[in-house]
Amino acid sequence: KEDKETIEFCRSMLKRGECPPLLVVFDSHEGFTVQADAYIKDLTFLTEYAGDVDYLKNRENDGCDSIMTLLSPADPSQKLVICPDKRGNIARFINGINNHTPDGKKKQNVKCVRYDIDGECHVLLVACRDIARGEKLYYDYNGHEYAYPTHHFV
Numbered sequence: 243k244e245d246k247e248t249i250e251f252c253r254s255m256l257k258r259g260e261c262p263p264l265l266v267v268f269d270s271h272e273g274f275t276v277q278a279d280a281y282i283k284d285l286t287f288l289t290e291y292a293g294d295v296d297y298l299k300n301r302e303n304d305g306c307d308s309i310m311t312l313l314s315p316a317d318p319s320q321k322l323v324i325c326p327d328k329r330g331n332i333a334r335f336i337n338g339i340n341n342h343t344p345d346g347k348k349k350q351n352v353k354c355v356r357y358d359i360d361g362e363c364h365v366l367l368v369a370c371r372d373i374a375r376g377e378k379l380y381y382d383y384n385g386h387e388y389a390y391p392t393h394h395f396v
């Protein structure tokens with residue numbers, strides 16, 4: 243119930259033109275990145291991770307580097323993912339922390355949460371601390387599974 247109320251509140255703010263201050267900026271080492279264009283308070287909802295929903299088994303070989311896990315049931319053949327390659331939003335440009343260096347975790351300023359809205363799972367990206375203007379946004383691509391290679395991440 244709370245999940246639904248919260249997302250409806252965020253959607254009504256967006257309709258009024260009140261959206262989080264985010265900028266997509268190109269970086270020569272990291273590709274496209276997302277930066278805070280103004281101060282962002284801890285726990286601010288930044289964006290939903292948008293895209294087409296599909297079974298992972300249909301997408302395993304398509305080479306997209308922006309596939310997000312939506313649901314991981316016990317039966318792996320039923321695993322659902324969000325694919326932003328054809329339809330997506332700014333979420334696909336938010337970069338990841340390096341899971342193999344001590345500094346990686348320190349860079350994290352965004353967390354990835356799953357919300358139940360009318361029985362459907364949604365992935366939302368939320369600030370997990372205050373973020374200063376000009377800071378790049380980072381979250382952990384490997385919440386549970388450690389399937390995303392990040393050894394080379396800055």
Ligand SMILES: C[S@@+](CC[C@H](N)C(=O)[O-])C[C@H]1O[C@@H](n2cnc3c(N)ncnc32)[C@H](O)[C@@H]1O
Pocket residue numbers: 271272273274275307308334335336337338339340394395396
């Ligand atoms: C979901 S996309 C993020 C947006 C991407 N930077 C772009 O230009 O489209 C994931 C890809 O971004 C790059 N990336 C993400 N985080 C990075 C980091 N910390 N350092 C370097 N590259 C990173 C990697 O190429 C990764 O496969």
